[in-house]
Amino acid sequence: MPAIVPVFPLSGALLLPHGRLPLNIFEPRYMAMVEEAMGTGRLLGMVQGDASRPRGEQGTAVYSIGCLGRITSFSETDDGRFLITLTGLLRFRVGEEQAMRQGYRRMAADYAGFAADADPLPGEETVPRAELLGALRPYFTSQGMEVNWEAIEQTPEAMLVNTLSMLCPFAVAEKQALLEAMTPAARTTMLLALLRMAMHGDAGARLS
Numbered sequence: 001m002p003a004i005v006p007v008f009p010l011s012g013a014l015l016l017p018h019g020r021l022p023l024n025i026f027e028p029r030y031m032a033m034v035e036e037a038m039g040t041g042r043l044l045g046m047v048q049g050d051a052s053r054p055r056g057e058q059g060t061a062v063y064s065i066g067c068l069g070r071i072t073s074f075s076e077t078d079d080g081r082f083l084i085t086l087t088g089l090l091r092f093r094v095g096e097e098q099a100m101r102q103g104y105r106r107m108a109a110d111y112a113g114f115a116a117d118a119d120p121l122p123g124e125e126t127v128p129r130a131e132l133l134g135a136l137r138p139y140f141t142s143q144g145m146e147v148n149w150e151a152i153e154q155t156p157e158a159m160l161v162n163t164l165s166m167l168c169p170f171a172v173a174e175k176q177a178l179l180e181a182m183t184p185a186a187r188t189t190m191l192l193a194l195l196r197m198a199m200h201g202d203a204g205a206r207l208s
Contacts, residue, residue: 005045015046017117025082029103042071090117121158135195
């Protein structure tokens with residue numbers, strides 16, 4: 001894995017190992033980043049901005065853990081935008097920020113402690129499936145989200161948890177907590193807690 005990675009700091013956009021994140025790239029600096037990545041391994045890092053910390057010289061402060069992704073699909077629109085999909089590989093700890101290149105940010109990446117991210121997702125269920133679906137149904141109803149329940153019921157739990165963690169409109173800090181959960185089982189437990197807190201409107205218990 002590269003010791004220095006180009007990063008896309010985007011709050012609210014979560015990439016998890018084995019997850020797939022579609023991105024619409026239109027800013028010139030990030031288009032330059034994608035063009036360079038396409039010729040050098042197709043690797044980019046996703047990090048979320050951390051609004052609780054002061055802004056740095058090169059931009060918004062970011063959380064200390066991000067996720068490295070590989071560009072697995074790429075297309076260019078008629079109006080010049082790039083449509084890409086990043087597939088998550090493994091997480092990294094954000095190290096020293098490097099000099100910008102063509103306006104985009106680059107950061108040192110430390111992958112120690114995250115080697116298990118490269119393992120296949122577990123096949124066994126970490127919570128009773130009925131418990132997870134029971135939390136999802138009222139949550140989706142409250143959010144006005146239409147879903148394909150047949151597809152959800154057929155999706156393996158670990159992949160379903162990853163997909164829901166990335167797609168559900170949780171707060172930035174909550175998405176970061178899902179990213180930092182050390183195991184798929186811990187992420188499932190946290191997802192369940194967030195779904196239930198959202199349903200009960202327990203603002204005081206929400207992560208901040």
